[in-house]
Amino acid sequence: MTDTTSPAATHTAAPTKGSWSFLRGHLRQYGILFALVAIMAFFQVATGGILLKPVNLTNLVLQNSYIVIMAIGMLLVIVSGHIDLSVGSVMGFVGALAAVMIVNWHVPYLIAAIACLGVGVLIGMAQGFWVAYFRIPSFIVTLAGMLVFKGLTLWLLAGQSVGPFPRQFQLISSGFIPDIFGAEGLNLFSLLIGVVVALGLLAMAVRTRHHQHKAGIEEEPFAFFAVRNLLVVAALVYLSWLMAGFRGLPNVFIVMALLIAIYGFVTNRTTIGRRIYAIGGNEKAAMLSGINAKRLVFLTFANMGMLSALAGLVFAARLNTATPKAGIGFELDVIAAVFIGGASMSGGVGTVVGAVVGAFIMGVMNNGMSILGIGIDWQQVIKGLVLLAAVIFDVMNKKKG
Amino acid sequence: MAAILEMRAITKEFPGVKALDNVNLSVEEGEIHALVGENGAGKSTLMKVLSGVYPHGTYDGDIVYDGEVRHFRSIPDSEALGIIIIHQELALIPLLSVAENIFLGNERATKGIIDWRETNRRAAELLSRVGLKENPEALVDDLGLGKQQLVEIAKALSKNVRLLILDEPTSSLNETDSERLLDLLVEFRAKGITSILISHKLNEVSRVADTITVLRDGSTVARLDCRQGVSEGEIIRDMVGRSLEDRYPPRAPKIDGTVMTVDGWTVHHPLHAGRKVVDNVSFHVRKGEVLGIAGLMGAGRTELAMSLFGRSYGRDISGSVAINGKAADLSTVRKAIEAGIAYATEDRKTFGLVLDDTIRRNIPLARLEAIADRGIVDRHREADVAERYRKRLAIKSSSIEQETVNLSGGNQQKVVLSKWLFADPDILILDEPTRGIDVGAKFEIYTVIRDLAASGKAVIVISSEMPELLGITDRLYVMNEGRFVDEMPTSAASQERIMASIIRSGDRA
Numbered sequence: 001m002t003d004t005t006s007p008a009a010t011h012t013a014a015p016t017k018g019s020w021s022f023l024r025g026h027l028r029q030y031g032i033l034f035a036l037v038a039i040m041a042f043f044q045v046a047t048g049g050i051l052l053k054p055v056n057l058t059n060l061v062l063q064n065s066y067i068v069i070m071a072i073g074m075l076l077v078i079v080s081g082h083i084d085l086s087v088g089s090v091m092g093f094v095g096a097l098a099a100v101m102i103v104n105w106h107v108p109y110l111i112a113a114i115a116c117l118g119v120g121v122l123i124g125m126a127q128g129f130w131v132a133y134f135r136i137p138s139f140i141v142t143l144a145g146m147l148v149f150k151g152l153t154l155w156l157l158a159g160q161s162v163g164p165f166p167r168q169f170q171l172i173s174s175g176f177i178p179d180i181f182g183a184e185g186l187n188l189f190s191l192l193i194g195v196v197v198a199l200g201l202l203a204m205a206v207r208t209r210h211h212q213h214k215a216g217i218e219e220e221p222f223a224f225f226a227v228r229n230l231l232v233v234a235a236l237v238y239l240s241w242l243m244a245g246f247r248g249l250p251n252v253f254i255v256m257a258l259l260i261a262i263y264g265f266v267t268n269r270t271t272i273g274r275r276i277y278a279i280g281g282n283e284k285a286a287m288l289s290g291i292n293a294k295r296l297v298f299l300t301f302a303n304m305g306m307l308s309a310l311a312g313l314v315f316a317a318r319l320n321t322a323t324p325k326a327g328i329g330f331e332l333d334v335i336a337a338v339f340i341g342g343a344s345m346s347g348g349v350g351t352v353v354g355a356v357v358g359a360f361i362m363g364v365m366n367n368g369m370s371i372l373g374i375g376i377d378w379q380q381v382i383k384g385l386v387l388l389a390a391v392i393f394d395v396m397n398k399k400k401g
Numbered sequence: 402m403a404a405i406l407e408m409r410a411i412t413k414e415f416p417g418v419k420a421l422d423n424v425n426l427s428v429e430e431g432e433i434h435a436l437v438g439e440n441g442a443g444k445s446t447l448m449k450v451l452s453g454v455y456p457h458g459t460y461d462g463d464i465v466y467d468g469e470v471r472h473f474r475s476i477p478d479s480e481a482l483g484i485i486i487i488h489q490e491l492a493l494i495p496l497l498s499v500a501e502n503i504f505l506g507n508e509r510a511t512k513g514i515i516d517w518r519e520t521n522r523r524a525a526e527l528l529s530r531v532g533l534k535e536n537p538e539a540l541v542d543d544l545g546l547g548k549q550q551l552v553e554i555a556k557a558l559s560k561n562v563r564l565l566i567l568d569e570p571t572s573s574l575n576e577t578d579s580e581r582l583l584d585l586l587v588e589f590r591a592k593g594i595t596s597i598l599i600s601h602k603l604n605e606v607s608r609v610a611d612t613i614t615v616l617r618d619g620s621t622v623a624r625l626d627c628r629q630g631v632s633e634g635e636i637i638r639d640m641v642g643r644s645l646e647d648r649y650p651p652r653a654p655k656i657d658g659t660v661m662t663v664d665g666w667t668v669h670h671p672l673h674a675g676r677k678v679v680d681n682v683s684f685h686v687r688k689g690e691v692l693g694i695a696g697l698m699g700a701g702r703t704e705l706a707m708s709l710f711g712r713s714y715g716r717d718i719s720g721s722v723a724i725n726g727k728a729a730d731l732s733t734v735r736k737a738i739e740a741g742i743a744y745a746t747e748d749r750k751t752f753g754l755v756l757d758d759t760i761r762r763n764i765p766l767a768r769l770e771a772i773a774d775r776g777i778v779d780r781h782r783e784a785d786v787a788e789r790y791r792k793r794l795a796i797k798s799s800s801i802e803q804e805t806v807n808l809s810g811g812n813q814q815k816v817v818l819s820k821w822l823f824a825d826p827d828i829l830i831l832d833e834p835t836r837g838i839d840v841g842a843k844f845e846i847y848t849v850i851r852d853l854a855a856s857g858k859a860v861i862v863i864s865s866e867m868p869e870l871l872g873i874t875d876r877l878y879v880m881n882e883g884r885f886v887d888e889m890p891t892s893a894a895s896q897e898r899i900m901a902s903i904i905r906s907g908d909r910a
C-alpha cells in the first residue's frame with residue numbers, strides 16, 4: 001500500500017503502537033477470520049489441493065447451508081439471552097412434513113414449502129410463548145421441543161424414509177443459477193454476481209469509513225482497513241470464480257447470502273436489532289427503558305422456527321428424501337458455530353458474520369478431515385477441542401481487556 | 402498506643418496508571434480508623450494490597466503488621482493473622498442458612514463431616530455478640546440488608562478478627578441499621594478489636610472515628626486526629642483538594658402550574674397479595690419544581706416510583722394519574738415514557754445500564770426512534786447524541802466507545818442520567834441519584850437537576866440522605882410504611898422535623 005498518496009494518509013498513518021492497540025482491542029473480529037483462513041490453508045495443503053477444487057467447494061457450501069441458515073437464527077436467540085435446543089428436531093420434522101405433503105398427498109411443492117415455513121413459525125411461536133410470557137427457561141422448553149418433534153417426525157414418517165421429491169423441489173438444494181451468457185466451461189453470470197457483490201461490499205465499506213471519518217468516530221488504521229477489505233474482495237472473487245468453473249453458484253448459496261445480508265443489517269443497523277442486544281445484555285434495564293422484551297424474545301423464537309423450517313426444506317431437498325434421522329444432533333453444530341463465532345453464553349454479544357464464519361470453520365474441518373480419511377471418532381474430538389479453544393480464547397481475551 | 406498496622410510508602414501501578422503513589426497508613430491498636438477519599442482515590446486498591454488480593458511483589462513498599470514485615474500472597478494469608486475485610490457488596494450465599502454462611506469455608510467438621518449441632522451453637526454465640534436475634538438456621542435471603550451485614554461481621558468474628566475492615570458498610574442501610582452498626586464498632590473498640598472504616602458518609606466518620614486518613618488521587622493527603630476535633634468541612638477540603646463551601650449549587654426556583662397529579666395510588670406486594678406496599682398515596686408536582694420524597698429504606702418510595710413507571714413493580718395497582726390535567730395511561734413503560742415520565746433507578750448496574758455495551762449504545766436506548774429512520778439506526782446521529790451528553794455531563798471516559806462496565810460509579814450514574822435526559826421527559830424521577838458516588842460528581846449531578854428544573858421540567862428526587870434533600874429540593878413529602886405522612890416546603894424543613902414525622906406516624910400505626 002502506498003499510504004503517502006492516500007488523502008487519508010495524514011490521519012491514518014498512525015504510529016504502529018496505535019495499530020497494535022487497535023488490533024488488541026479487535027482481536028476477536030480479526031481472529032475468527034484469520035482462524036478460518038488458516039484452517040482453509042491448512043486443509044488445502046494437507047489434502048493436496050482438493051479442498052478448494054470447484055466441485056468440493058460447491059459441496060462444502062451445500063453441506064453447510066442448513067447449518068448456516070440455522071446459525072443465523074440461533075445467533076439472535078443466543079444474543080437475546082436464550083438458547084434453542086429444538087432446531088435439529090424441528091428441521092427434521094419440517095422435512096418430514098414436506099415429504100408427506102408433497103410425496104404422499106401430492107400437494108404442489110410451492111404451496112407445501114410455504115405451509116412448511118408457516119408451520120416452522122408456529123412451532124417457534126409455541127416455544128417462544130412459554131419462554132417469553134411465562135418465563136419458563138428456554139433450555140427446558142426447547143429440550144422438551146426437541147423430544148416432541150423428534151417423536152412427531154417418527155410418527156409422521158411411520159419410521160420410514162419418504163421420497164423422492166419432484167425435480168423442481170430438489171432444485172432448492174441441487175440447483176444452480178442459470179448462466180444467461182452461456183459461455184463454455186465457465187458460468188460467467190455467477191462470476192459476475194461474485195464480482196459485483198464484492199465491489200458493492202467494498203464501496204459500502206469505503207462509504208462507512210468516510211462517514212466515520214467525518215463524524216470523528218474512532219476508525220481502524222488504514223492498513224488494516226485496506227488489507228481486510230482487499231482480502232474479502234479477493235476471497236469473494238476467487239471463490240465465485242472457482243465455483244463458476246464447476247456449475248456456477250448454487251441456489252442455496254444465493255439464499256444464504258441474502259439471509260446473511262438481511263440479518264446482518266437487522267442486527268447491526270435497526271432498532272429491533274439494538275433492542276435484542278440490549279435485552280440480552282441486561283433485560284431489566286432494557287424493560288425499564290421501555291423495550292418490550294417479551295414480544296421481542298417471542299419474535300426471536302418465531303424467527304428461529306422459520307429458519308429451522310427453511311433449513312429442513314433445504315436438507316430434505318438435498319437428500320431427496322425425508323428420513324426419521326434427519327436433523328438429529330444438528331442443534332449442537334449450530335450452537336457450536338454461534339459460540340465459535342464469538343457470541344456470549346450470557347447474551348448481548350455476538351454477530352451474524354461471526355456465526356456464519358463459525359459455521360464454516362466447523363464445515364471446513366468436517367470436510368477437510370473427511371477428505372483426509374480421519375474417522376468420525378477423531379473428528380468429534382477435534383471439533384470439541386476447537387469449540388473449547390475458541391471460548392477459552394474469548395474469556396481470556398475479555399479478562400485482559 | 403502501639404501501631405498494629407503500618408503500610409509504608411505503598412506504590413501500586415497498573416498498566417498506564419499509578420493507582421497508589423507512596424501511600425502511608427498507620428493504624429493504632431484498638432482504634433477506629435477512617436479511610437476517606439473520593440471514588441478512585443485508591444482506597445479499595447490499598448485494602449486489596451493489605452489483604453493479599455494483590456500479592457506481595459506486585460507492589461512496592463512494606464506492610465508492617467503486629468511489628469513484623471508481612472508478605473501476604475493471598476487472602477487466606479492475611480485472614481490467618483486476623484485481618485478481615487467486609488466488602489461493600491456482601492459475599493453471602495442467599496439460599497444457605499445464617500450458620501452455614503458464617504462457617505462457609507471454615508466448617509465445623511471432623512474429617513469432612515459437618516457437626517451441625519456445634520455449627521449452630523457457635524453461630525448462635527457469634528450472633529449474640531453482634532446483637533442479632535435470629536435463628537442460625539434462617540436463610541440469609543430472608544434477612545434484611547442490615548441484618549445480612551451483621552451476619553458478615555459475625556463471620557469475621559468466627560475467624561478471630563483483630564483488624565476488621567469495612568468497605569462502605571452503611572451505603573445500603575437505613576439510618577437505624579447504620580446507627581446499630583456504628584455502635585457495634587464502638588463496642589468492638591472497647592474489646593480491643595481495631596477497625597478500618599471506609600465511608601463516604603462524613604457524619605458517620607466524625608461520629609465514631611478516632612483517626613482519619615484522607616486519600617486523594619492515589620496519595621495520602623492528610624492524617625487527622627479526631628480526638629482534637631475535626632470539622633466535616635476540613636475533611637471535604639482534603640478530599641477534593643478544593644473548598645466546597647457550597648455542597649449544593651445555588652438556585653432560584655421558578656415554579657409554574659401543576660404538571661402531574663397522583664390520586665389514591667395503592668400498590669400491593671407482588672408476592673404477598675394482601676400487603677400494601679404503597680397505601681393510598683396522593684401528591685402533585687409542578688413545572689420547574691424539585692420535589693423530594695424522604696423516608697427510611699423500605700418506606701415504599703422506590704416501589705411507588707416503579708409502579709408509576711409502567712407498573713414495573715407490584716400488582717393490584719389502583720389510583721389515578723393525571724398529567725397536564727388529563728388522565729394518563731401508564732400501564733406499560735413505553736406508555737409512561739410517551740406520557741412524559743422517566744425513572745432513573747437507584748440500582749444502576751441491575752436496572753440502569755447494559756454494562757457490556759458502550760456509552761454510545763446505552764444513552765439512546767430509551768428513545769431509539771429519535772436516532773432512527775423507519776427502524777434503521779443512523780449511527781452518525783447516535784454518535785452525535787452520545788458525544789453531546791458525554792460533554793454536557795462531563796462523563797470521564799476515553800470516548801463514547803468505552804464500555805460502561807469500566808466506568809466509575811459516578812460516571813455510570815451520569816450515563817443513566819444522560820439516557821433519561823435524551824428521552825426528554827416532562828417529569829423525571831431520580832431514585833437515590835447520588836448513592837455511592839463522590840462529592841465532586843454529586844455536585845455535578847445536583848447542577849444537572851437544577852438546570853432541568855430551570856428549563857421547566859419537574860424533578861422528583863428520592864433520597865435517603867436528608868441533607869441532600871434539604872439542599873436541592875423545593876418541597877418535600879415524607880413517606881413511611883407505604884403512606885405519605887407529611888408534606889412541607891423545604892424552607893420549613895429540617896432533619897429533625899422529617900425524623901419526627903416518621904416516628905410519629907410509626908407510633909400511630
